[in-house]
Amino acid sequence: xxxxxxxxxxxxxxxxxxxxxxxxxxxxxxxxxxxxxxxxxxxxxxxxxxxxxxxxxxxxxxxxxxxxxxxxxxxxxxxxxxxxxxxxxxxxxxxxxxxxxxxxxxxxxxxxxxxxxxxxxxxxxxxxxxxxxxxxxxxxxxxxxxxxxxxxxxxxxxxxxxxxxxxxxxxxxxxxxxxxxxxxxxxxxxxxxxxxxxxxxxxxxxxxxxxxxxxxxxxxxxxxxxxxxxxxxxxxxxxxxxxxxxxxxxxxxxxxxxxxxxxxxxxxxxxxxxxxxxxxxxxxxxxxxxxxxxxxxxxxxxxxxxxxxxxxxxxxxxxxxxxxxxxxxxxxxxxxxxxxxxxxxxx
Amino acid sequence: xxxxxxxxxxxxxxxxxxxxxxxxxxxxxxxxxxxxxxxxxxxxxxxxxxxxxxxxxxxxxxxxxxxxxxxxxxxxxxxxxxxxxxxxxxxxxxxxxxxxxxxxxxxxxxxxxxxxxxxxxxxxxxxxxxxxxxxxxxxxxxxxxxxxxxxxxxxxxxxxxxxxxxxxxxxxxxxxxxxxxxxxxxxxxxxxxxxxxxxxxxxxxxxxxxxxxxxxxxxxxxxxxxxxxxxxxxxxxxxxxxxxxxxxxxxxxxxxxxxxxxxxxxxxxxxxxxxxxxxxxxxxxxxxxxxxxxxxxxxxxxxxxxxxxxxxxxxxxxxxxxxxxxxxxxxxxxxxxxxxxxxxxxx
Numbered sequence: 001x002x003x004x005x006x007x008x009x010x011x012x013x014x015x016x017x018x019x020x021x022x023x024x025x026x027x028x029x030x031x032x033x034x035x036x037x038x039x040x041x042x043x044x045x046x047x048x049x050x051x052x053x054x055x056x057x058x059x060x061x062x063x064x065x066x067x068x069x070x071x072x073x074x075x076x077x078x079x080x081x082x083x084x085x086x087x088x089x090x091x092x093x094x095x096x097x098x099x100x101x102x103x104x105x106x107x108x109x110x111x112x113x114x115x116x117x118x119x120x121x122x123x124x125x126x127x128x129x130x131x132x133x134x135x136x137x138x139x140x141x142x143x144x145x146x147x148x149x150x151x152x153x154x155x156x157x158x159x160x161x162x163x164x165x166x167x168x169x170x171x172x173x174x175x176x177x178x179x180x181x182x183x184x185x186x187x188x189x190x191x192x193x194x195x196x197x198x199x200x201x202x203x204x205x206x207x208x209x210x211x212x213x214x215x216x217x218x219x220x221x222x223x224x225x226x227x228x229x230x231x232x233x234x235x236x237x238x239x240x241x242x243x244x245x246x247x248x249x250x251x252x253x254x255x256x257x258x259x260x261x262x263x264x265x266x267x268x269x270x271x272x273x274x275x276x277x278x279x280x281x282x283x284x285x286x287x288x289x290x291x292x293x294x295x296x297x298x299x300x301x302x303x304x305x306x307x308x309x310x311x312x313x314x315x316x317x318x319x320x321x322x323x324x325x326x327x328x329x330x331x332x333x334x335x336x337x338x339x340x341x342x343x344x345x346x347x
Numbered sequence: 348x349x350x351x352x353x354x355x356x357x358x359x360x361x362x363x364x365x366x367x368x369x370x371x372x373x374x375x376x377x378x379x380x381x382x383x384x385x386x387x388x389x390x391x392x393x394x395x396x397x398x399x400x401x402x403x404x405x406x407x408x409x410x411x412x413x414x415x416x417x418x419x420x421x422x423x424x425x426x427x428x429x430x431x432x433x434x435x436x437x438x439x440x441x442x443x444x445x446x447x448x449x450x451x452x453x454x455x456x457x458x459x460x461x462x463x464x465x466x467x468x469x470x471x472x473x474x475x476x477x478x479x480x481x482x483x484x485x486x487x488x489x490x491x492x493x494x495x496x497x498x499x500x501x502x503x504x505x506x507x508x509x510x511x512x513x514x515x516x517x518x519x520x521x522x523x524x525x526x527x528x529x530x531x532x533x534x535x536x537x538x539x540x541x542x543x544x545x546x547x548x549x550x551x552x553x554x555x556x557x558x559x560x561x562x563x564x565x566x567x568x569x570x571x572x573x574x575x576x577x578x579x580x581x582x583x584x585x586x587x588x589x590x591x592x593x594x595x596x597x598x599x600x601x602x603x604x605x606x607x608x609x610x611x612x613x614x615x616x617x618x619x620x621x622x623x624x625x626x627x628x629x630x631x632x633x634x635x636x637x638x639x640x641x642x643x644x645x646x647x648x649x650x651x652x653x654x655x656x657x658x659x660x661x662x663x664x665x666x667x668x669x670x671x672x673x674x675x676x677x678x679x680x681x682x683x684x685x686x687x688x689x690x691x692x693x694x
Contacts, residue, residue, distance in 0.1 A: 026433050027440055028421070028543040032659070033632060033652030074375070075687065082686040086373050091679025093374050099677075100670045196375040197689065285380060303650060304667075305380030312379070319666035320651075323447045330446075332438025339429040340422065342544065 003142075003225055005271035007247045010044030018043035018051075018328065025331040026339050032327065038279070038301070039324040045252050045277050046161075050329055053252070053322045056103040056162040057155045058311045059242055060087065060094060061148060062118065063111030063234035064126030065171030066135060070209045072174040074197040077126075080170045081114035083310075087168070088117050093308055094166055097315035103164065108151055110144050111234030121147040123234050130178065130213040134230045141229040141237045148241025156249040163246045164254040164281070164318060165263075166311020167235045170196075173286060176262035178210045178231035180288050183224070183265045184295055188214065191288030193258075194307075224269025232266070239263035240270070247274045252321065256314040257284030257306065261292035268296065281317035282306055352618040354594045357391030365390035365398075365675065372678040373686050379674065381648070385626070386671040392599050392624050393508075397676055400599070400669045403450040403509040404502045405658045406589055407434065407441060408495060409465065410458030410581035411473030412518030413482060417556045419521040421544040424473070427517045428461035430657075434515070435464050440655055441513055444662035450511065455498055457491050458581030468494040470581050477525065477560040481577045488576040488584045495588025503596040510593045511601040511628070511665060512610075513658020514582045517543075520633060523609035525557045525578035527635050530571070530612045531642055535561065538635030540605075541654075571616025579613070586610035587617065594621045599668065603661040604631030604653065608639035615643065628664035629653055 019040050023029045030036060042051035062084050068077045086092045087107045098105035107118040113125045123143045127135035136144070152163055169175075173195035180191045188210040194203055219226035228237055240263050246253035247267075255264055255278055268274050280298035283289060285307040293300060301320055306313045334341040366387050370376045377383060389398040409431050415424045433439045434454040445452035454465040460473045470490045474482035483491070499510055516522075520542035527538045535557040541550055566573035575584055587610050593600035594614075602611055602625055615621050627645035630636060632654040640647060648667055653660045681688040 025440075026430065026438060027655050031543070031653065031655040032440065033654065035651055035653070035663075074689075079687050082684070083373065086679055086684040086686055089679065089684065091373060091677075091684050093372075093379065093674055093678055096673050096677045097670055100666070100673050196378070301651070304382055304648070306378065306382070307380065308374050308378040316382075316667065316670060319447070320663065323444055323663060326443050326447050327440055330438075330443045331440055332433055332436065337429070337433040337436065337438050339433055340426050342421075 003270050005244055007271050007273045009273060010276050011047035014043040014047050014049050015040050017049045024333040026334055026337050029342050035324050038321065039328050042252055042325060046250055051325050053162045053325050055159045056101065056164060056318050057160040058094065058098050058103045058105045058164040058166060058315055059151050060107045060166040060168060060311050061110050061235035061238040062107065062168040064113040065169055065175055065233055066127045066129035067131060067174050067209065068171040069129050070131055072206045072209055073170050073195060075170050077113060077170050080168060081112050083168050084109060084112055084118050092310060093312050094310035094315060097312055101315050101318040103315060103318055106151060106155065108147065108238065110147050110238045127233055130231045131209060131216065134217065135232055136229045136234065138225060138229045141225060141232065144234045144237030145241035148238030149245040152242045152245035156251060162252045162254065162321060163242065164311055164314035165239055165242055165260045166256045166314060167239060167259045167309055169233055169235045172233050172235065172259050174206060174210060175231060175233040175236060176259045177288050178213050179227060179262045180265060180292055181210065181214060182227050182231060183269065184291055186291055191291050193286040193288060224266045228266045236263045240267045243267040243274060244271055247271060247277045252279055253277055254279045254281050254314040254317060256281060256311045257309060258286035258289040258292065259309060261289055264296055265292060282313035352591055354618050354620045356620060357623050358394035361390040361394050361396050362387050364396045371680040373681055373684050376689050382671050386675050389599055389672060393597055398672050400509045400672050402506045403448065403511060403665050404507040405441065405445050405450050405452045405511040405513060405662055406498050407454045407513040407515060407658050408457050408582035408585040409454065409515040411460040412516055412522055412580055413474045413476035414478060414521050414556065415518040416476050417478055419553045419556050420517050420542060422517050424460060424517050427515060428459050430515050431456060431459055431465050439657060440659050441657035441662060444659055448662050448665040450662060450665055453498060453502065455494065455585065457494050457585045474580055477578045478556055478563065481564065482579055483576045483581065485572060485576045488572060488579065491581045491584030492588035495585035496592040499589045499592035503598060507598065509599045509601065509668060510589065511658055511661035512586055512589055512607045513603050513661060514586060514606045514656055516580055516582045519580050519582065519606050521553060521557060522578060522580040522583060523606045524635050525560050526574060526609045527612060527639055528557065528561060529566065529574045529578060530616065531638055533638055538638050540633040540635060571613045575613045583610045587614045590614040590621060591618055594618060594624045599626055600624055601626045601628050601661040601664055603628060603658045604656060605633035605636040605639065606656055608636055611643055612639060629660035
C-alpha cells in the first residue's frame with residue numbers, strides 16, 4: 001500500500017499582490033531582506049493578501065526508541081518520560097519559549113515508555129530496536145501519522161493559524177539520521193552527530209549502529225512510509241501527519257531542527273508539493289540538518305547553534321513570522337504617508 | 348581636547364554564576380547554543396544573576412547630511428523629514444516592530460532639515476558637506492553626543508533595561524562609510540555599498556565622493572571625536588552618546604546595522620571597554636558592516652539581509668534577548684524537575 005497526497009500549490013496571485021504591496025510601503029524596495037520573502041511565502045501558503053500569525057500553536061510529540069538498547073544516547077531512555085512530566089509541569093525550555101511567543105503548547109505522547117502524563121495517544125510504548133527488526137509496522141506508523149494529523153486538525157479547528165513543531169524522544173537523532181541516510185542516499189557518517197552530547201567515540205558507535213540497521217532494512221527509495229516504519233519513530237511519524245494536516249489546512253508549518261527536518265523529508269515523500277509550505281526556523285548544530293535543509297530547498301531564519309529540540313528553534317522564530325505579518329498589515333505606504341517614493345529603476 | 352571614558356568591565360562573578368546555573372537547567376549542557384552565550388553576556392553587562400529585558404526601548408536619532416549635495420543617495424534629502432513625520436504618525440517599519448516587541452519608541456531630531464516634528468534637540472539643520480569642510484565642529488559633535496547620552500539617561504531613569512538603537516538620515520551610509528574607512532584604514536571601495544538602493548555606477552560615484560572627503564580630512568587615528576566631526580553625522584554622534592550612556596548604566600546596548608556599527612567604532616574609540624557591552628542584532632547587506640563587526644569582535648544574532656536601518660534589526664532581535672532572560676529565570680533544574688542529569692564528561 002502506498003500513500004500519496006496532492007496539496008494545492010502556493011497561491012501565486014496572493015504572492016504577487018503582496019509582493020507589489022511591499023514595494024509601496026515606506027522603506028526602500030527589498031530593504032527588509034529575507035523578511036520580505038517570508039511575508040510573500042506566508043501569502044502563498046495561506047492564499048491571503050493579509051496573512052496573520054495571531055494564534056500560533058506549538059505541537060510537541062514525544063515517544064521512545066527501542067534502538068536506545070544499543071547505547072546511542074548520552075541520556076537514559078527514562079529521560080523521555082521525565083521530560084514529558086517537565087513539559088506538563090511547565091518547566092522545560094519549550095514551555096518558557098511558548099509563553100514568550102504567545103503560543104499555545106500541546107504535548108502529545110505517541111509512544112513514551114512509562115506513565116501517561118501528557119495528552120495520550122500512545123500507539124505503543126516505544127518503537128522496536130531497528131537493528132533487530134522494523135521500528136514500527138506500517139500500520140503503527142500510519143496510526144501515528146493519523147494522530148499528528150488529528151492534533152493539528154483540532155488546533156486549526158480552534159483557530160490556530162500557524163503550527164510550530166517539536167519533539168522529545170531519547171534516541172531520536174539516531175532514528176532521524178537513519179531516515180535521512182535512507183531517504184537521501186548519504187552515508188550515515190555524514191548525517192550523524194552528537195545528539196544530546198555524545199563524544200567522538202560514541203558518535204562512531206552510533207554510526208555503526210545506524211549502518212547495521214540500514215543493512216537490515218532496504219525499503220525502496222519510493223516508499224517513504226516503509227522507510228519511516230523501518231527506522232523512524234512514533235513521534236517522527238506524528239510529525240509527518242502534523243505537517244500533512246498543516247499543508248491541507250494552508251497554515252504555515254514551522255520546522256524546528258534535525259528531527260522535524262527528517263520528518264519533513266518523509267512528509268515531502270508522501271506529498272511532494274508540501275515543501276514550499278514549510279518554514280525552516282533554524283540551522284541546527286546537527287550535521288545532518290544541513291543535508292535535510294538542502295534537500296528540502298529551505299534556508300533557515302536563525303542560525304544560533306541550537307541543538308535542543310522540543311520545538312525550541314521553531315518557537316524562537318515565531319516572532320519573526322508575526323513581525324512580518326504586522327509589517328505588511330500596519331506600515332504606511334509612500335502615498336499615504338506623503339513620503340517621496342522609491343527612485344526610478346537604475347536611479 | 349580629547350575624550351576618554353573608562354567603563355566597568357563585565358561582571359565576571361555574575362557570568363560564572365549564570366553559566367553554572369545554565370548547566371543545571373533541564374536541557375543538555377550547551378544545547379541552547381549562542382543563546383546561552385547571550386544570556387551569560389547579559390549577566391556580565393548588568394551585573395545580575397537574573398538579568399531582565401522587561402522594559403526595552405528603541406531610540407531612533409534622525410539628522411540630515413550636507414554631503415547629499417554630491418548626489419550620494421537614491422532618495423532626496425527631504426525624505427529624512429518625511430520619514431520622521433511617518434515615525435511620529437506611527438506608520439514606519441520601526442513603529443510596527445517596536446509595537447511587536449513591546450518596546451517604547453523614542454524618535455529624536457538631532458539635525459533634520461525642515462519642520463521640527465519629533466522630540467527636538469536639533470544641534471543644527473543638517474551637517475555641512477564633508478567634501479568641502481568638516482561635517483561638524485568638535486563642539487557640535489560633542490553637543491550631539493550629549494543629546495544621545497541624555498536621551499538614554501532619561502530612558503534608564505524611567506526604568507528602561509535594554510536600549511536598541513536606530514537612525515534615519517538620507518546620506519548617512521556615506522558618512523558611515525567615510526567613518527569606517529578612517530577608523531579602520533580600509534579603502535573606501537571596500538566599505539561602501541548601495542545604501543537605500545544605488546546601482547553599480549552610483550556606488551562608484553559615492554566611493555569617489557568619500558575618497559575626496561578623506562583627502563580633505565586627516566584626523567589622527569587616535570582622535571575618534573575629530574574623525575566623527577570631520578565625516579560623521581549628528582545622528583551618528585547622538586548614537587555614540589547613547590552607547591556611552593548605555594555602557595555607564597550597565598544595560599545591554601543592541602546595535603542595528605551599518606550606521607549604528609560605525610557609531611560603535613567611534614564609541615569604542617572613546618571608551619575602549621564598551622565593546623563587550625554591545626550586542627549585534629543582525630548582519631546588514633551593506634558590505635562595510637562585516638568590517639565593522641569584525642573590528643568590534645561581534646557576531647550578529649540575525650542574518651536576514653536587512654538594509655533598512657531605523658533600528659529595525661535591533662527591534663527584531665529583542666525577542667531573542669527576552670527569551671534568553673526568561674529561559675534563565677523560568678526553566679526548571681534537573682533537580683527540581685526530577686530529570687536524570689547530564690551525562691558525566693565524555694560519557
